[in-house]
Each structure stands twice: as C-alpha cells, then as structure tokens.
Amino acid sequence: MAYGLNTTPGSSTARQRSRIAVLGQKKGFTVDEIRRIVGGSIRALSAAQASDWIARFDGGPLPNPPGKKPRAPYSHPQPGVTRMRTPEQVEQIRRLLAEYFETAEDRAAGWMESNFGVRDPERIDTRKRAGEIIRVLKTLTARKNNRKPLYKGKRL
Numbered sequence: 001m002a003y004g005l006n007t008t009p010g011s012s013t014a015r016q017r018s019r020i021a022v023l024g025q026k027k028g029f030t031v032d033e034i035r036r037i038v039g040g041s042i043r044a045l046s047a048a049q050a051s052d053w054i055a056r057f058d059g060g061p062l063p064n065p066p067g068k069k070p071r072a073p074y075s076h077p078q079p080g081v082t083r084m085r086t087p088e089q090v091e092q093i094r095r096l097l098a099e100y101f102e103t104a105e106d107r108a109a110g111w112m113e114s115n116f117g118v119r120d121p122e123r124i125d126t127r128k129r130a131g132e133i134i135r136v137l138k139t140l141t142a143r144k145n146n147r148k149p150l151y152k153g154k155r156l
Contacts, residue, residue: 010043012050017042020050023057085130093121093130096137100144 020042024034038045038053045053101108109119116124116133124130 007046007048009046011047012043012045013047016047016050016054017045020045020053020057023054027057083127085124085127089127089130089134090121090124093124093133093137096134096141097121100137100141 020038021031021034024037025031029037035042038049042050097108097112101111112121112133113119115136116129118124121130121133124133
C-alpha cells in the first residue's frame with residue numbers, strides 16, 4: 001500500500017480514477033470488468049488503494065501522488081546561493097550611463113562609486129544589485145527627458 005496517502009474510502013482523485021480506467025482499458029478490460037477487479041466502484045477507492053491499482057495495472061506511480069506537494073519542473077535556487085549579474089545587465093547599465101551622462105565618463109564613474117560603491121559596471125556582483133542600478137538609471141533618464149518612468153513603484 002502506498003504510504004502517506006489518504007486511506008479514507010472515496011478519497012481517490014478524478015485523475016486517479018481516470019488513470020485506472022484508461023490503464024484497464026489498455027489491458028483489454030471493459031469498465032464493468034475493471035469495477036469487478038477493483039472490488040466495486042472505482043469512486044469508492046481510497047487514494048492509497050487507487051495508487052496501488054494504478055501500479056498493478058502497470059501504469060507506475062503517479063508523478064505527483066495526491067497529498068504530496070507538487071514537484072517543480074525546474075530546480076529552485078538554493079538558499080544562500082548568489083545569482084550573478086548577467087552580461088546583458090552590464091551592457092544595459094553602460095548604455096543608460098552613456099545616455100544619462102552623455103560623454104562625461106568620469107562623472108558617470110564617480111556617480112556609480114558614490115551611490116553604489118563601484119566605479120565599473122563589471123564590478124557589480126549580484127543580479128539583484130544590477131537590477132536596482134538599472135531601475136535608478138531608468139528613472140533618472142526618464143526625468144532628464146521629461147518623461148514618466150516606465151515602472152510604477154517607489155519614487156526617488
């Protein structure tokens with residue numbers, strides 16, 4: 001019997017019931033024969049019993065058994081792991097600095113150092129920090145061009 005699944009009669013899910021019916025029909029059984037094999041109504045099965053019948057009909061276990069948390073199709077970032085900034089973010093920062101400060105590269109480097117502690121966008125370490133700098137630069141550029149910022153959020 002599948003451990004950790006609900007053993008209350010009638011607790012099987014619609015997904016389990018349809019899988020039992022489909023797998024039984026693939027084996028050549030009619031719906032009435034499947035009911036007779038499982039001992040009555042498929043709807044009356046518990047989630048644990050339904051899981052066992054699915055395995056018996058050679059369908060294998062469900063990829064996400066009822067009562068379990070869904071498995072993510074991708075790996076979640078681990079806590080404490082630093083996500084590094086991307087080359088696209090560095091390029092966007094360079095472009096926004098050039099647009100805002102025009103040709104004054106020394107002023108742009110000084111502004112970056114005084115506000116963010118780095119002179120060169122290549123020295124930015126995390127993706128989050130690069131995103132913050134991009135947001136500030138977009139706001140400053142929009143103000144300079146007398147436009148509204150492209151995002152809705154905290155005003156600087």
